[in-house]
Amino acid sequence: MAKHDRTAVTLAGCWSHVRRKFYELHAAGSSTIASQTVMHMALLWASRRPSAARTRQRIAARQEKSAAILVALFKLWEKELPKASGKSKPAEAIRYALGRRAALERFLVDGRIELDSNAVECAIRPQTITRKNSLFAGSDGGGRTWATIATLLATAKMNQVDPHAWLTQTLERIANGWPNSDIDALMPWNYQS
Incomplete structure (x- = not known):
């Protein structure tokens, strides 16, 4: 492959x-x-x-x-x-x-692709439902930051990873100087507790 x-x-x-x-x-x-x-x-x-x-x-x-x-x-x-x-x-x-x-x-031809997008739609439903409550972003930059965090947390859930545990480990690794060249290892699908 x-x-x-x-x-x-x-x-x-x-x-x-x-x-x-x-x-x-x-x-x-x-x-x-x-x-x-x-x-x-x-x-x-x-x-x-x-x-x-x-x-x-x-x-x-x-x-x-x-x-x-x-x-x-x-x-x-x-x-x-x-x-x-x-x-x-x-x-x-x-x-x-x-x-x-x-x-x-x-x-x-691509095993990563699902037959439908139902899992994605279920994952983003909480963000969609609370969209009006997310007007606190206050700026385009704040909105992008909120969208990035929401996407990362939903991605963790889709990969059957506890978002809090994954985010805690990831932020600790970044704070301790994790190399930019190995950022892919921090993604939720590569998480190991």
């Missing part, structure tokens, strides 16, 4: 966002294509491996199980889009998915 550049930003699509557009139509019973899509997508979630398995095996399992599901979905959408009325909700949902194909397929 190739080493990934941690500074490079790569867009990954969220299958939950795609599913939501089809699910609303399916639940309303207004679209056969939406119902077929929802059934195919259920197989994606059923076949995924636990997020702790970020290895070659995770990618191999995705290639073995999820890749075929994606091929079937995209074929279905490409076949059905010309049949749908251009401004209809099913056509809109299909175009949304087709327009994001590369980003949606990215999880097949």
Whole structure:
């Protein structure tokens, strides 16, 4: 597996966002294509491996199980889009998915990428809910500082690390002269108590 550049930003699509557009139509019973899509997508979630398995095996399992599901979905959408009325909700949902194909397929080749962004959305929900209470920042710089701290704490939680213990250890190490060249070792995913 190739080493990934941690500074490079790569867009990954969220299958939950795609599913939501089809699910609303399916639940309303207004679209056969939406119902077929929802059934195919259920197989994606059923076949995924636990997020702790970020290895070659995770990618191999995705290639073995999820890749075929994606091929079937995209074929279905490409076949059905010309049949749908251009401004209809099913056509809109299909175009949304087709327009994001590369980003949606990215999880097949990168074991770090999840099928959906649900974990991230759950992690930022407390910050989003308390956004109005965060107006105390007082300046753009204060806002950026608050956002940085909130991001670091949420990242610790996403990596099943106690944010207080991680932050305490990290700040102590920095205060004791931790080298800038080894800053990656301080990140929550590398934390060791």
